[in-house]
Structures are given as C-alpha cells and as structure tokens.
Amino acid sequence: MTKPQVLTLAKQNKVEFINVLFTDILGVMKGITIPISKLSDAIDLNVWFDGSSIEGFARISESDMYLKLDLDTFKVIPWSRGTRAVTALIIADVYMPDGSPFAGDPRGILKRQLARATKMGYVFNTGPELEFFLFKKGDDGTLHTLPHDTAGYFDQASDLGTEIRKEMTFALHELGIDVEALHHEVAIGQHEIDFKYDGALRCADIVMMMKYTLKSIAAQHGLHCTFMPKPIGGINGSGMHVHQSLFSMDGKKNLFHDPKGTYQLSDIAKYYIGGQLKHIRAMNAILNPTVNSYKRLVVGYEAPVYVAWGQRNRSALIRIPRITAGREKAVRAELRCPDPTANPYLSFAIMLASGLEGIEKKIKPPAPVEENIFEFTDETAAARGITTVAKNLMEALDELKADKVIREALGEFCVEKFIEAKTAEWDSYRMSVTQWELDRYLEVY
Secondary structure (H helix, E strand, O other): HHHHHHHHHHOOOOOOOEEEEEEEEOOOOOEEEEEEEHHHHHHOEEEEEEHHOOOOOHHHHHHHHEEOHHHOOOEOHHOOOOOOEOOOOEEEEEOOOOOOOOOOHHHHHHHHHHHHHHHHHOOEEEEEEEEEEEEEOOOOOOOOEEOOOOOOOOOOOOOOHHHHHHHHHHHHHHOOOOOOEEOOOOOOEEEEEEEEOOOOOOOOHEEEEEEEEHHHHHHHHEEEEEEEOOOOOOOOOOOOOHHHHHHHOOOOOOOOOOOOHHHHHHHHHHHHHHHHHHHHHHHHHHHOOOOOOHHHOOOOOOOEEEEEEEOOOOEEEEEEEHHHHHHOHHHHHHOOOOOOOOOOHHHHHHHHHHHHHHHHHHOOOOOOOOHHHHHHHHHHHHOOOOEEEEOOHHHHHHHHHHHHHHHHHHHHHHHHHHHHHHHHHHHHHHHHOOHEEEEEEHOOO
C-alpha cells in the first residue's frame, strides 16, 4: 500500500495508536507503540530504537537502529475496535544507522534467501500448521497446566474450545488471514487453526500475527494460549508442520509436480527433499529451538524422529500428501519436525536454503519408506540407513556449528548470537534440579 492509502485507512477506522512490530532472533515479537499523529513521520523517517536490549541484536556500542515500516502489513487490531484506543499494527524491517539492513533481522534473513530463489526462477510457498494448547488460569490469575477441556481429535461434544476457536477465526479474518479449517487436536486441551498457503514472507508474518491474536483472544476468556511443544508429559505435543512448494515466477506452474514422477514429484522436488534430509540435524537447532522441543521429538506421540520420507507416512520426517486429481498445484512436501516455538522467518530461510542446495547439487533422497517407522527396531532402522533427528538442543547446536550451508543461510552474526543464547539456555537447564530428580532420588539415596 501507499502512504496515502495507509493514512486514509487509519482515519476511516479512527485509529489512535500504531504498534510497530518486529521479531528478535529467538522468534519473540517485539514492538514500539506510536500515536497516530506520528505515523506520517514514521513512514517517511522510520522509527528509531535502542537495539542493545533486544535478544541477539546490537551491542551497547552500536545500539542505534531503526524500523522501516512495511505498509502492506498495516492491519487494524480487531479487539481494539469500539474502544477509546483503536490500534493498528505494522510489521517492520530492522536497519542500521548507515541505511544497511541489520544482519540479525530474521525477516531480512528470510528476504535474502527469497532473493536467491528468485534469481533461480522460483517462488517459495509455505503452509505452516500451528498446534497450541489452551490452559485454565486460577482465580488469582496464576497459570495452571490444566487443560481447558478433555476432548480428543475432531471431538465436538466435549470440546469446550469450539466457540473460542470461532472467535479467534473472526479476528484472523479481520487481519486478512484466510483460515481454511479449525478443530480440536489429538491431546486434551490442544487445538489447531489452519490458514491458506502463501509466499514464505507473508506466511512468516501471519505466524507472528496469529500467535499474537490467539494469545489475546484466549486471555479475554481467562485462558492462556501456549505454543510450548510439550507442556504435559505422556500426551501429544504441539508441532508446526510446514508444507512447502516451489512455483514458477508467474505463479502458474508448481515446479514440484511431474505426472510421470514417483508420487507425481518432479526431480526438482526430490532434490529439494534430498537437501533437507541432508541438513536436518543442523536445522533442528532452528526448527526445534528449546530444551522442551526435544521432549516432543520422541517415538510414540506422532512426532517425527526418523530421517526418512514417504507418501502419507506420518512417521516419516517429510510426508508427501496424496494428490487429488485436478489439483496438481497442491503437490507439496510436508516437513513435520518443526514446532511452534521456532522463529518462522529463520525456519523458512533454512528450509529454502537446504532445499536449494539439494537442487543445485542434485542431491538424491534415499528410497521412500511407507512402513510405520515407529515400529522399527534400532537394528531395522540402521539396516535401512535411517538415522534420527538431533536428540537434544545441545546436539542440534553442535550440528549447526558444523553445517556450512545452514550457517551461510543465517549469516555468521545470527548464528553466533543464536548459539550464544541457546547455549546459555542449555546450561541453565543442565544445572537445574528438577522435580523428577527429587522424586526419583531424594528418598532412595
């Protein structure tokens, strides 16, 4: 949109404040609120801020940065309508004082990989599926890991989240997000709202807006919405499966489709898959970025552990959904290991980088696997050449340190800051004494 269009929309909607939003390296949304009287100047002159306090951003000696507003992301926040402080949001890119893009801006990192894809003649589309839990809050506002309901997959009668999901969907629609389906997930208190695939940058923006929206609507009902991968032991955790495809620059041809190929996949698609399978253990550090992420990545809870691919095989890391006749544009590869704590900008950037390397180097994937890999013994998996994803955060970080392709995609500044923050997280976890340890050892020894 143009500046006059944004200012007109703001006036028509009686907007009083603008939340200028951006994302830190860890995928946490940050923002600065400005009054509507400053919007015109913000569009022309940007919004300056101190980056020294943002995770993975500037050092104290180079703290000045500015936010350049992406006017196409202007949206009025639905739940602020009818209040005195009607508020809109705009997503911004982070720049250095000399006018250069900030090397640690996750949105900028994704843009660099998309530019690489453009040079190769590709448009990168994604379709992430975010699962989340709704938990009750105590009367005093304290958070409990007590699920909001006891329903299961697609349940209706005992699903207390039906109306809340509808309200969330209304809000998402007002934000211009095309919701395709909403339902209860497998675990008690677990839900999913799916939206239509789009270009990777647009989808990453949507993921951030969606988290912001769902948490806000849940809070209005006295609930807490969490995207933590494994908040409760013994039941399914929350994933963020990501459907991926490459299209021609005009958007008319799905370059993953070949009616004569295995599963109707083109060689481009197979090489893309080969690249991702090759780099997945380093990618885990970004796609599964918390200590808790690896509590989800265990056999038995529909979480992909084995590095393999196949059609309709939900035990495989990459699944090729069945193709419906006449819907060849829907041919895609679904990467099933990411979880919703992942930074979507960095995640899509490394997915694309690993896939493009597969195409450039014609990396052939291993033979597809259609059996239930969860039923394989370790010996059977080894005999088939099937490895596993990283077993914990530190193992994934070690893989990231050694993977040149993923490091180059992220940039050394981002890698350095990410590893620094996540190593501190691992050390904190490693030195903590948990309730499990007390229960197991305190009275025995």
